[in-house]
Amino acid sequence: MKLFIIFGAVNALISVALGAFGAHGLEGKISEHYMGVWEKAVQYQMYHALGLLAVGILMQITNAPLLGASGWLMLLGIIFFSGSLYILAVSGISILGAITPIGGVLFLAGWVCLIIGILKI
Known part of the structure; x- marks a missing residue:
């Protein structure tokens, strides 16, 4: 489906843009801890943008x-x-950390579906 190629490309673009924003626009404005949180978000967005392209x-x-x-x-x-x-990185609202694992489970489920789908060919 071309839609997933588009979603993948858009998310890769957003990931690069937000990575650059974090490195240049947030430097010195948020703590090192939250900068690490921002970088983790960028990293996983890019990984899964590539996953969407592959799908x-x-x-x-x-x-x-x-x-x-x-x-x-x-x-x-x-x-x-x-x-x-x-x-979370820009607001410091720690309750948002409770939502993050839901995304992690969705990532895992997505990769499992990809594995099973390919195995069933």
Whole structure:
């Protein structure tokens, strides 16, 4: 599905932009701890942007089951995981840390769906 290629490319672009913003715009404005949180959000967003690209490409060349589910789970994982960490880093609202693991579970589920889908070809 071309949609996942687009989602992957958009998330890669956002990840690069937010990484640069963190390095230049947030330097000295948030603590080193929260800068590490920001960097973790950027890192995982990029990893899963690449995962979305892979899902989209695989959907173009194979009819593997669960690839669509994998893509949607990765996209939701980016929103929950990276999104909550971005907000946490700039706001310091610690309760957002409770949302982050939901994103992590969504990431894991997305990768499991990708593995199972490819194995079922």
